[in-house]
Amino acid sequence: MPPVQYADVNGVHMAYYEVGPREGMPVIFCHGFPELAFSWRHQLRAFEAAGRWAIAPDQRGYGLTKGPDAVQAYDIEHLTGDIVGLMDHLGIEKAVLCGHDWGGIVVWQAPLYHRDRIAGVIGLNTPFMRRAPVDPIAIMRARMGDEMYIVHFQKPGEADAVLNANVRKAMDFFMRRPAPGEGAASAGLASERTGEESVFPLVRMVQAYDPAVDPRPFFLSDDEFEAFVETFERTGFTGGINWYRNMTRNWERSANLDEMVRVPSLMVMAEKDAVLPPSAADGMEANVPDLERVLIKDSGHWTQQEQPEAVNAALLDWMGRHFPK
Template sequence: MSPKHRHVSANDITMHCTEQGEGPLVLLLHGFPETSYSWRHQLQPLAEAGYRVVAPDQRGYGSTDCPEGVDNYTILHLVGDVVGLIHALGEKHAVVVGHDWGAAIAWHTALLRPDIVRGVAGVSVPPMPRGPVPPMSDARERFGEDFYQVYFQQPQAAEAELAKDIPTTFRKVLAGTPTGEGSFLGRFAVPESLPGWLTEADLATFTGQFATTGFTGGLNWYRNLDRNWELTAAWQDAPIVPPALYVIGEHDFVRSVCPPDMLENPALVPDLRAVVDVPDSGHWTQQERPAEVNKALLDFLNGL
C-alpha cells in the first residue's frame, strides 16, 4: 500500500491530494509555507491503522489551483474547500487535522460545519476566539509593525524576499536559528547543518513546489485576517463542539503568541479530549517528531 496522487474538483477549484488507505476519512491540512508533503510521515501509519488519509495541497499551494486576487482566500473560501473536498471524495463526514494555518482551517471547519466534522485536531495553533478588535490592530499593538503577520500585509514585499533565493528561504525557515533581528528571513541564521528530521531531498521538494507556484497564494491567507474577523461576526463566542485534540511542540514559537492555557476555558472547546506536549520539538511538529504526533493522533482517532 503506497500513497496515490489525484486531482479533485471542489468548491470551484481543482485540488491536488495525496491519499492512502481505506476506512473513515481523515483530512490532513498543511500550514505556511508548506504543502501536503509536510504530512509524509503520517500517511502510512494512519492508513495502516484503518483510516482513509487524504492530504491536499490547499488553495494557493503546490499543484492545487491558485486563484488570482486576495479576496479569493478568505476563511469562508478555505473552509468551503474542505467541505467541498469531503463531499467530492464521496464522504459525509471526516476527522479534520491541521498544522499551523491548517490548524486554523481545521478549527474553523469544526466551528462552522460541526455536522460534518467527526473530530478535529490542531497541531501547533490552538483555536483562537474572535477578539474584540480586528486582528491586525491587535497584532500591531502587541508586537509592533515588524511582526511577521503585519509585514505580510504589504503587497509583494514578502513575495520578493521569500522568492529571491528559495532554497535558502526553506533552509532558514525550517531549520534556521532565530536571531530576532532584521527582515523576516533576516531573523533566521542559516544552519551549519540540517537537523536529523530534515533532509536535502525534503528541502528540494519544497523548493521545487514553491519555485513553480510562488508564495502569493499562501500570503493571501494572512492578508484576509481582518476580513475573516468581519466575516465571522455571527460566530462570536460560539463553541467548537466536535471532539477535539491539541498538539504542540515543547519549543514551538507559537507558545509565546498563543499560550496553550487559553484552552483551559471549557466554553471554547467543551469536548477537548487531550492536550499533548511534544518534547524536544519546534514548530514543524509532525515533521520533527512524527512518532509522537502519530501516537497522539491515533489515540484520538481510535477513541472517537
C-alpha cells in the same frame, strides 16, 4: 507520497493524496505555511499501516493546487469550503480534520462554518482562538510593530518578492529545529516589543539570513528539502501569504459565529515551539469542552515532521478511542 489525485471543488482544481480503505472515519490533514500535503507524509504512511482512511490536500494556492488571483478568494470561508468540497467529491458525510499552523486555524474554524460535517478536530501547535475584540492586524501592529511578519504580509507583493527571490535560502531559514536552549526570547519572538524594534521581523530576518552560520539542526533529508524548494520555486509564496491577507476580512465576517467547538477535539502541543508555545492553548476548554491535550517533547514548530513517531502515536491513540474502526 501516494499518487496524486485531483478534484474540482469550490472553484479550484485541488490536488490531494489518499491512503487506506474507504471505510470508517476519515481524517483530512491540512498543512500550514509554508508547507504542502507532503508535510504529512509520515502521517499518511502511519495511517495507511494502521488501516485508516486518510487524505492530505495541497490547499488553495499551494503546490499542485493553483489558487485564484483575487486576495479575497483566500478567506476562511473559502478555505473551509474547500475541505467540505473535497469531502463531497469523495462521498464523505463527516470527517475528522487535523491541521498544523495555518491549517490549524482552518480545522478549528471548520466546525463553526460547517457544523454538521465535522466529526472531530485535531490541532497541531495551533490552538482554538476566540474572535478578537478588534481587528487582529491592528492589535498585532500596536503590540509587535509594522515589521512583525503577519503585519508586514498585509503589504501587497513586498514579502512575496523577498521570499521568492531566493526560495532555497527562505526554506533553509524556515525548516530547522530549534537550537539547543532556544526559547521565545532567544529566537527574537517575544510576545510584545519592548522598544522600537518589531517582534519577529521575518522578512528582514530572511534577507539577512546566512545558512552557513545557522546553528539550528535540520529535520529534513536532502531529498525532502529539495521537494519543498522545487515546489516553491515553481509556485512562489503569494498563495500562502494571501491567507494572512484575509485576517481582517475573516474577523469582520465572523461577528455572528457561534464560537463553541462542539465535537471531540485533541490539542497537540510542541514543547519548544517559539511561535505557538504550549501556553497558547491555555483556556481552550471554555470554547472546546470535549478536549484532550498531549505534549510532544523536544519539538519545535514543525511537529509532525520533527517528531513523527510521537505525533503518529498520539493521533492514532485518540482516533482509536473516539472513532474505533
